[in-house]
Structures are given as C-alpha cells and as structure tokens.
Amino acid sequence: MQNEASGVLERFRQGDLDALESLFRQHQSAVFRWTLRIVRNPAIAEELTIETFWRIHRAHARFDPALGFADWARRIATHAAIDWLRCQPAAAPLSIEQTAELPAPVQADAAVSAEIRAATAFAFSRLPPRLRIAAVLALVEELPHKEVAAALGISVAAVKLRVFRALRLLRKDLIQRGITP
Amino acid sequence: MNSQEEERLKAILKATLPAVEDVEPRRDLWPAVLRRLDAQPTAPPWFDWALAGGLATLAIFFPAAIPVLLYYL
Numbered sequence: 612m613q614n615e616a617s618g619v620l621e622r623f624r625q626g627d628l629d630a631l632e633s634l635f636r637q638h639q640s641a642v643f644r645w646t647l648r649i650v651r652n653p654a655i656a657e658e659l660t661i662e663t664f665w666r667i668h669r670a671h672a673r674f675d676p677a678l679g680f681a682d683w684a685r686r687i688a689t690h691a692a693i694d695w696l697r698c699q700p701a702a703a704p705l706s707i708e709q710t711a712e713l714p715a716p717v718q719a720d721a722a723v724s725a726e727i728r729a730a731t732a733f734a735f736s737r738l739p740p741r742l743r744i745a746a747v748l749a750l751v752e753e754l755p756h757k758e759v760a761a762a763l764g765i766s767v768a769a770v771k772l773r774v775f776r777a778l779r780l781l782r783k784d785l786i787q788r789g790i791t792p
Numbered sequence: 793m794n795s796q797e798e799e800r801l802k803a804i805l806k807a808t809l810p811a812v813e814d815v816e817p818r819r820d821l822w823p824a825v826l827r828r829l830d831a832q833p834t835a836p837p838w839f840d841w842a843l844a845g846g847l848a849t850l851a852i853f854f855p856a857a858i859p860v861l862l863y864y865l
Contacts, residue, residue, distance in 0.1 A: 628829075632822060635821075635822055635825060636822075639817065639821060639822075640816055640817070643815075643816070643817045643821075644812065644814060644815065647812050647815065648811075648812045651809065651812065653815070653817075653818065656817075657817050657818070657819070657821060660817065660821055661821055661824045661825050661828055662828070664821075664825045664828075665825065665828045665829060668825075668829055727804060727808075728804070728807060728808040731804050731805060731808040732808050732809070735805065735808065735809070739864060746805070747809065750802050750805055750806065751805060751806055751809045751810075751811055752811050752812065753811065778798055778801050778802070781801060781805070782797065782801055
C-alpha cells in the first residue's frame with residue numbers, strides 16, 4: 612500500500628496525468644473544504660479547487676514526495692484563495708448573504724444583534740487578505756495555529772501576530788461605525 | 793485592547809461567520825480540471841508588469857517605503 616502510494620507520487624512528479632487524477636480523487640474534498648473555510652462560498656471554493664489542481668499540475672516537477680502531498684496541496688490552495696481574495700473589491704466577500712449560503716447552520720449568538728453582525732462582516736471583509744485568512748482559520752474555524760502556519764508558510768508567532776492585528780483593525784473599524792465591541 | 797475586549801470580539805466574529813461543516817463539492821470537478829489543463833496558459837496582464845515595475849522603482853528610490861509595501865502585501 613505504502614509502495615503503491617509512493618509510486619503514485621513519483622509518477623505524479625514525472626507529470627503522469629493518471630497519477631494526478633488518482634491524487635485528485637483522494638484529496639479534492641480536503642482541498643475543497645479548506646478553500647471553503649477561507650472564501651466561504653461553495654461555488655467559489657469549487658472554482659478554486661480546480662485552480663489549485665491546475666497549479667499542482669504545473670508545479671509537479673518541484674514536488675518532493677518525501678514532504679507529503681496533502682500539506683503541499685493545502686499550501687497551494689491557500690495561495691490560490693489569497694490571490695482570489697486580493698482580486699475582490701473591498702467589502703465584497705464574506706457578507707452575511709454569502710454566509711447564509713454555507714451548508715453549516717448559522718448559529719447566531721443571541722447577544723450579538725443583526726446590526727453588529729452586519730457591521731462586523733463588512734469590517735472583516737475590509738481587512739487585508741493575509742490578516743483575514745489567519746483570523747478566519749484560527750478564530751472562526753478554531754484550527755491550531757501550527758496548522759494555519761503550515762498552510763500559510765509562516766511561523767506560529769507570525770500567525771498570532773496576524774490574528775492580533777486583524778482583531779485590532781476590526782475593533783478600530785467597528786468603533787468608527789459607532790459600535791463598541 | 794484588553795483580553796476581555798479580545799474575547800468579546802472573537803465571540804462577535806464567530807457569531808458573524810459560523811464555522812464551516814464538513815461538506816463535499818456539489819459536482820465532479822475532474823472534467824473541469826482537465827479542461828483547465830487543456831486551456832492555453834495566459835500571459836500576465838500588462839498592468840501586472842506595470843505594477844511590478846512601479847513597485848520596484850518605488851523600492852529603489854524610496855527604500856523607506858519597503859516596510860509599508862510589505863505591510864500591505
């Protein structure tokens with residue numbers, strides 16, 4: 612089994628399309644879910660999953676089978692999502708409407724009014740993408756900082772700093788809108 | 793920002809953006825990947841090159857601006 616898996620990875624590294632399909636079938640769900648956590652829109656997450664495997668195919672010669680495919684794919688997916696977020700107009704993504712499209716039920720905290728949630732969604736969408744991604748993965752999805760750091764290709768300390776800066780900017784923006792968190 | 797405010801902000805954020813449950817793509821994406829692989833690679837748009845040139849020029853003539861540029865990357 613181990614030999615079979617390493618054989619697939621080696622064939623992928625040589626540019627074999629069948630090996631790519633085999634890896635795609637194994638990892639597409641994980642890549643899709645990871646991307647969905649960042650962009651929070653199923654249709655966009657599907658497009659970015661396609662983009663990610665296209666990038667993976669283009670980079671096949673640089674893949675090191677010793678490093679593991681899943682982590683490598685996740686990092687490429689993260690960069691594809693960052694590129695997409697950077698192309699979006701400020702305040703376009705992560706709106707309440709998009710959140711409502713997600714399969715997860717919206718469990719609104721009764722203590723947080725709809726007005727505050729709308730203002731927060733707007734303020735959050737105005738954050739720089741690299742801060743937004745760190746905050747959404749570490750705070751909303753509650754992923755370990757180590758996992759977020761690996762996906763972003765930065766240190767754990769840098770993740771903590773980005774999360775802190777995201778919260779600070781979010782607070783500043785909310786206060787400017789007359790909302791005291 | 794004290795720890796109480798930080799916790800309150802986290803709670804607001806989680807109420808605004810609920811965590812994503814385990815879900816699957818709604819369609820088989822492999823045919824679309826194949827179509828993407830068959831498509832001709834696109835050259836970077838001219839404004840990407842212009843932007844890169846502008847940023848390089850700025851970094852050369854105003855090195856003090858580099859931290860600001862890095863902040864917004």
